[in-house]
Amino acid sequence: MEVVMHEAANPTEESESVKYNSAEKSVTLMQEEESGTFSRPPQQTIDLQFEDIKYTASLGFRKGTKEILHGVNGKFPPGQLIAIMGPSGAGKSTLLDILSGYRIRGVSGTVYANGFPRNLKAFRKSSCYIQQDDRLQPLLTTAENMQIAADLKLGPEVSQREKTETIEEILKWLGLSKTMNTKAAGLSGGQKKRLSIALELINNPTVMFLDEPTTGLDSSSCSQCIKLLKDLARQGRTIVCTIHQPSASLFQLFDQVYVLAAGRCLYQGSTTNLVPFLNDVKYPCPQYHNPADFVIELACEEYGPEIIDTMVATTENGSSVAYFDKEVVPTLKRPIAGGNSAKTSSDDESGLQATSSYNQLKVLLRRGYIKTKRDQTLTYMRLMVNASVGLMLGTLYWQAGSDGTKVLDNYNLLFSILMHHMMSTMMLTILTFPNEMSILIKEHFNRWYSLKMYYTSVTLVDIPVSIACCALFSTIIYYMTGQPLDKQRFMMFFVISMLVVFVAQSFGLMVGAVFNVINGTFLGPTLSVPMMMFAGFGVTLRDLPGYLYWGSYISYLRYGLEGIVGAIYGLERETIWCPDDAYCHYKYPKKLLEDIAMKGDQFGNDVIALVLILFFLRIVAYVLLRYKLMAVR
Ligand SMILES: Nc1ncnc2c1ncn2[C@@H]1O[C@H](COP(=O)(O)OP(=O)(O)OP(=O)(O)O)[C@@H](O)[C@H]1O
Numbered sequence: 359m360e361v362v363m364h365e366a367a368n369p370t371e372e373s374e375s376v377k378y379n380s381a382e383k384s385v386t387l388m389q390e391e392e393s394g395t396f397s398r399p400p401q402q403t404i405d406l407q408f409e410d411i412k413y414t415a416s417l418g419f420r421k422g423t424k425e426i427l428h429g430v431n432g433k434f435p436p437g438q439l440i441a442i443m444g445p446s447g448a449g450k451s452t453l454l455d456i457l458s459g460y461r462i463r464g465v466s467g468t469v470y471a472n473g474f475p476r477n478l479k480a481f482r483k484s485s486c487y488i489q490q491d492d493r494l495q496p497l498l499t500t501a502e503n504m505q506i507a508a509d510l511k512l513g514p515e516v517s518q519r520e521k522t523e524t525i526e527e528i529l530k531w532l533g534l535s536k537t538m539n540t541k542a543a544g545l546s547g548g549q550k551k552r553l554s555i556a557l558e559l560i561n562n563p564t565v566m567f568l569d570e571p572t573t574g575l576d577s578s579s580c581s582q583c584i585k586l587l588k589d590l591a592r593q594g595r596t597i598v599c600t601i602h603q604p605s606a607s608l609f610q611l612f613d614q615v616y617v618l619a620a621g622r623c624l625y626q627g628s629t630t631n632l633v634p635f636l637n638d639v640k641y642p643c644p645q646y647h648n649p650a651d652f653v654i655e656l657a658c659e660e661y662g663p664e665i666i667d668t669m670v671a672t673t674e675n676g677s678s679v680a681y682f683d684k685e686v687v688p689t690l691k692r693p694i695a696g697g698n699s700a701k702t703s704s705d706d707e708s709g710l711q712a713t714s715s716y717n718q719l720k721v722l723l724r725r726g727y728i729k730t731k732r733d734q735t736l737t738y739m740r741l742m743v744n745a746s747v748g749l750m751l752g753t754l755y756w757q758a759g760s761d762g763t764k765v766l767d768n769y770n771l772l773f774s775i776l777m778h779h780m781m782s783t784m785m786l787t788i789l790t791f792p793n794e795m796s797i798l799i800k801e802h803f804n805r806w807y808s809l810k811m812y813y814t815s816v817t818l819v820d821i822p823v824s825i826a827c828c829a830l831f832s833t834i835i836y837y838m839t840g841q842p843l844d845k846q847r848f849m850m851f852f853v854i855s856m857l858v859v860f861v862a863q864s865f866g867l868m869v870g871a872v873f874n875v876i877n878g879t880f881l882g883p884t885l886s887v888p889m890m891m892f893a894g895f896g897v898t899l900r901d902l903p904g905y906l907y908w909g910s911y912i913s914y915l916r917y918g919l920e921g922i923v924g925a926i927y928g929l930e931r932e933t934i935w936c937p938d939d940a941y942c943h944y945k946y947p948k949k950l951l952e953d954i955a956m957k958g959d960q961f962g963n964d965v966i967a968l969v970l971i972l973f974f975l976r977i978v979a980y981v982l983l984r985y986k987l988m989a990v991r
Pocket residue numbers: 415416417424426444445446447448449450451452453602
């Protein structure tokens with residue numbers, strides 16, 4: 359360990375070489391521990407450079423803006439493992455977001471790929487971004503996650519045998535072979551991190567960005583992870599990752615370091631040149647001190663604010679190559695301002711995704727099917743809730759549908775049925791969709807699929823479960839509560855129930871696409887209250903004040919209630935049975951329809967209105983989802 363600590367403020371050539379050799383040796387040792395090898399050099403190399411990068415964040419309405427990055431420059435050569443270091447809030451993640459192309463608004467300056475101004479679309483095709491939190495499908499096993507990624511990224515043109523070989527090779531190399539059949543939710547932190555890397559390696563990216571890949575890992579998993587990244591870099595990739603404050607041994611594994619403080623570059627160059635650099639700026643690293651710790655202490659202004667300006671001036675805010683290793687400098691291509699990046703080999707104007715829309719949809723439907731099969735909440739709990747609520751309501755309103763004394767009770771029941779469909783479906787979507795959002799953001803940015811295909815798959819995958827739940831509930835409640843035993847009426851009852859389920863689900867999707875779980879849980883039911891007010895239940899449509907009547911046109915519950923009442927009391931239903939000794943005010947269904955101001959023959963119109971609302975909400979939810987995907991960038 360002592361060799362990787364800084365030995366002297368003025369190191370000798372010998373101690374430098376000892377340190378370097380020690381780091382290389384530790385890499386080799388760890389490589390030997392691994393069971394597999396992964397050697398797939400990328401088709402090209404990318405030399406990444408950036409000039410005068412500024413990022414200005416908006417602080418909100420009328421609160422102005424704040425400049426986070428102040429014109430930083432840098433050069434990230436291929437074949438190198440580069441660490442972006444700095445204290446918390448220095449702008450590391452922001453810089454990584456910008457370099458990966460994830461953040462685009464509020465950014466100025468130029469990023470160059472192989473000397474030409476970067477063409478973002480082309481660049482995204484040869485790069486990937488692995489965010490800090492592991493965004494994996496928790497219900498899918500390692501093998502399934504890899505297979506889905508392979509099917510989406512490599513497509514049907516590549517044979518299954520080749521895909522399996524690639525998957526096995528990657529998993530073996532990353533030490534994940536034993537977890538092939540473990541669901542992602544059951545993997546350890548380090549395994550999740552490695553699986554995140556494995557998923558993106560399938561299509562062999564040339565540039566990899568990783569935000570804090572070592573966060574949450576113990577020291578051995580940390581060095582294992584960084585060592586794997588170094589291996590990938592050695593094959594010709596440009597690997598850039600942010601890291602908080604690496605230990606001395608971890609620090610030595612990096613080739614290049616880029617130190618940020620408050621949005622400015624303090625140091626850029628090789629890891630081994632950091633100590634000489636500190637000597638040059640007259641703040642030598644104390645003996646036995648980890649240079650990474652020391653430079654962070656300087657960045658945190660523990661030795662005063664003046665040193666920051668000196669360091670920024672010495673590195674020319676990232677422009678200087680004085681502290682790069684001599685053999686690396688010639689590989690740096692000079693940026694060609696105003697050049698045309700279309701000349702780069704990585705550029706082509708085909709779609710962002712690697713495979714066809716049809717293939718994306720097919721694979722996403724398969725993934726959706728596996729998830730549905732395993733999902734305790736979305737599938738099993740939903741079926742159970744529908745069955746138990748059906749039984750409860752059925753018991754409470756036992757045979758109310760065929761009893762003339764209980765017509766009003768039955769009318770209440772019909773409204774309760776709609777409420778059940780609305781609340782259970784909408785809330786489930788609001789509660790579960792925001793979790794899906796983070797995975798969607800990652801996979802969509804890394805070009806696994808288009809939003810259109812994702813959205814289509816989400817819409818289609820849920821249909822069978824929704825139909826099963828609705829059929830179960832409708833059958834139980836219809837027969838227990840003694841509704842008219844007539845096929846046509848039951849089908850009408852079922853169709854309206856189904857449409858209300860789909861509309862409520864779309865409404866939930868709209869809310870879930872934009873808001874987090876807490877806000878969505880508040881907003882969903884709150885926004886549903888006007889739907890109930892204008893449904894014609896409690897206050898009949900006849901009694902609605904003229905200036906509020908518009909509300910009844912937009913309330914899908916109004917069409918739901920009118921349609922379901924029409925199914926039970928419309929179609930010229932005959933007189934309802936009434937006990938001899940009782941007074942049945944509503945034994946004539948027409949009387950009820952008159953009093954609640956419904957005609958009972960509007961079923962067709964109600965279905966059309968619900969279908970139109972369904973399409974409208976689905977389109978709005980899609981637009982909001984697209985907006986959200988752009989807004990986060
Ligand atoms: N959209 C934004 N609005 C306001 N401030 C922002 C925005 N994005 C980033 N910032 C601020 O910019 C600074 C840099 O943020 P960034 O996340 O890049 O830091 P970091 O170095 O990655 O920090 P950490 O290591 O803690 O993750 C922080 O002070 C952060 O609050």
